[in-house]
Structures are given as structure tokens and as C-alpha cells.
Amino acid sequence: MRMGEGVEWGLHCCLTLAWIGDQEPISTAKLAEHFGVPPTYLNKCLQALVRAEILRSVSGARGGFCLAKRPDELTFLDVVIAVEGPDAAFRCTEIRQNEGCSRDEKRRPCAIAGAMQEAEEAWRTALKAQTLADIMQKAPAAAAERTRRWYQEVRR
Amino acid sequence: MRMGEGVEWGLHCCLTLAWIGDQEPISTAKLAEHFGVPPTYLNKCLQALVRAEILRSVSGARGGFCLAKRPDELTFLDVVIAVEGPDAAFRCTEIRQNEGCSRDEKRRPCAIAGAMQEAEEAWRTALKAQTLADIMQKAPAAAAERTRRWYQEVRR
DNA sequence: GCCGGTATACTCGGATATATTATGTCCGAGTATATGTGG
DNA sequence: CCACATATACTCGGACATAATATATCCGAGTATACCGGC
Numbered sequence A, B: 001m002r003m004g005e006g007v008e009w010g011l012h013c014c015l016t017l018a019w020i021g022d023q024e025p026i027s028t029a030k031l032a033e034h035f036g037v038p039p040t041y042l043n044k045c046l047q048a049l050v051r052a053e054i055l056r057s058v059s060g061a062r063g064g065f066c067l068a069k070r071p072d073e074l075t076f077l078d079v080v081i082a083v084e085g086p087d088a089a090f091r092c093t094e095i096r097q098n099e100g101c102s103r104d105e106k107r108r109p110c111a112i113a114g115a116m117q118e119a120e121e122a123w124r125t126a127l128k129a130q131t132l133a134d135i136m137q138k139a140p141a142a143a144a145e146r147t148r149r150w151y152q153e154v155r156r
Numbered sequence C: 001g002c003c004g005g006t007a008t009a010c011t012c013g014g015a016t017a018t019a020t021t022a023t024g025t026c027c028g029a030g031t032a033t034a035t036g037t038g039g
Numbered sequence D: 001c002c003a004c005a006t007a008t009a010c011t012c013g014g015a016c017a018t019a020a021t022a023t024a025t026c027c028g029a030g031t032a033t034a035c036c037g038g039c
Helices: A005-020 A028-035 A039-051 A076-084 A095-099 A103-107 A111-129 A132-138 A141-154 B005-020 B028-035 B039-051 B076-084 B095-099 B103-107 B111-129 B132-138 B141-154
Strands: A055-058 A064-067 B055-058 B064-067
Touching: A005 A028, A005 A039, A005 A064, A005 A076, A005 A132, A005 A141, A005 B095, A005 B111, A028 A039, A028 A064, A028 A141, A028 B095, A039 A055, A039 A064, A039 A076, A076 A111, A076 B111, A095 B005, A095 B028, A095 B141, A103 B141, A111 B005, A111 B076, A111 B111, A111 B132, A132 B111, A141 B095, A141 B103, B005 B028, B005 B039, B005 B064, B005 B076, B005 B132, B005 B141, B028 B039, B028 B064, B028 B141, B039 B055, B039 B064, B039 B076, B076 B111
Parallel strands: none
Antiparallel strands: A055 A064, B055 B064
């Protein structure tokens, strides 16, 4: 089981955009250069965030992405679902059905699947409790400062 | 992000073995037939459980697998780790390092990675709290009964 | 009838293929800026 | 000098390749049972 890199990239990009706090968009190229990741693939991940209405995209010259939500309204769960999709990691394929269980058994949910779903619910709850605003506070102030300086250099 | 099917299969196999509660091993072929899954691949998954000392395997004719732990000592987390490996789903690649952050920043753990790890810890905690014995109680008694009847038919 | 030896069928275990997913690349559509031209 | 038309550079967005992983298969090593011959 492995989460795609897009989640990490997406979260860091959201944090960067939040710190800059400007409505002027930043291009994929600048962000990719900043983080040292392949530009076109980063673009693909950011597109997923746009579809989820987490980012807003602007086409054309001087285009790019900016945050579409307030940091305290944006949770980690939102980003994870946007990039990785809404499906649960564990998917019950109901192999118990092959055992020839009775109709009465079939009506009840599979106990194993239930336990797995419960665990994932705990995971989602934890992710939902973390907003981007929380991280902005936790992270060292120097990081925010550095990000803003970088932006001033590359904005043009 | 997607968990392999082996986890579901492994859990159902453990449950079946626990219900039968016999020390006589059951072959992959019988279990695979029972669940309607490819036998050789199921075998591969069960091997992973053997390596984790969750199952015990017996080679040769009349060989197969049996449970190596008491059901109340076997957690869902054990099975998941055995099949999927011990690595976390989210892996921080420290892309922030590329931003040119100071030595002081580098010493602190990445706040984003921290939040993700915290969420996974909640997930693991939930999985650790679920033992096989718990599931044996939750599941309908009819299922246990049916499993034992099936075993009496195929044991020879 | 009983014992020992041999052949046989069965099973695990790991090495090897295929399918699916994630990662990475490329090119077209669209937009703001820069440039040039006429009034 | 100003307004407008045109050319140009830049950016997103999705279609298209490649790499990594999960799924599925195959074959060899080993073991218990069945069979067979001798006593």
C-alpha cells in the first residue's frame, strides 16, 4: 500500500500558496523548480486540486494557480481525496459470498470489512482535523519568511 | 492508494482457520476453492503470513497451513503488516529540502509529514485494537457453523 | 498376515510472466504582454 | 504622442509513453500415503 507522491507535492504547494497569500497566480514551472520535481507531472497533480475546487487556475501568460479556499477551511483530507481519489484503501470484494452463506448472513455487513472501514474512518478523522492553517502555525516562522522572499524574487 | 487483495484473503483465511480450530493443516487449494480465488496467488499471500509467524506451514501430502497464534493474540494490524509490508503509506521525500531551508529548519521534522504520520498512527491503533477473537464474536454464529460443516466435508 | 522398500500423489516455496497503476512526457488551445504601425 | 492591430511568449489542460507495482502462473524440493514383494 502506497500513497502517490502527488499528495506530498499538493500539500506543500498549498502551504506555499497560503504563505504567499497573494491572489496573483503562480505557475507550475516556478513551483516545480522550487521543489525540484518534474514540472509537467506536478501540473497534473495540481489539476486534480483544481477539479476539487481547492485551487483556482488561470490560463495564459502570467497564469498559474492560487488557493481557492481559506487555509482554515482546507483540511488534509480534502487534498488527499482530491489527489488519490475518494475510494477506500481496503475494498471488500465479498469473497465470503463464495462460501455459500445464507441469505440472512448476506444481509449483514462483512465483519472483517467493517473493522477495516472503521480503521480508515479513524484515519480520515485525523486528516480532517488538520487544516492548512494549523500547519502554518506549527511550521517555523523562518519557513514562511523564506517562502515570501523566494516569491519576491521569482514573481516577475 | 490501494490495499492489495491479499489482506482481505489473509484475514478471511485466518478467520476460517480459527473457527475450525484444529491443528490439522488445510491446503491452499481447499481454501482457494472455498473463497473462489486463484490458488497459487493465495499461496503467495499465505507465505507472507508464515514469514510473519502468523501461520504455520506444513509441507508435503496432507500439508497446508494452520494458525500459529491464539485468536486473541492476533490483531488486524499484524496481518496487514505481514501482507502489505511495514512501510507507511505516506512517505515524506523531504522536498522542502530543495527549497534551500536553513540548517535549523532541517533539524525539525516536516510539519506536513508529521500530520500524515499522526493520521496513520490513528489507523494503526484502530487496527491493533481489533483481534481475530473480536471478529469471531461479532460474526454471526451461523457462519462459524457453516465453516465447520464445510471443513468436515473437505478434510479428506 | 505382517514388515520394509519403492513409487506416487500431493503440497509448500520461490522463480518467472502478465496486467494494472503510477509516474513522466509531449503538444495543442487560450491569454496577456510586447511590438509595430498609422493617425 | 496615442490607439489599435498583430506577433509572440507563456501557461494550463488533456492525450500519449514509460516505469513500477500488484496480480497471476509455473516448476522444483520435500513429505505422507498407497502399493507391492518378500518373509
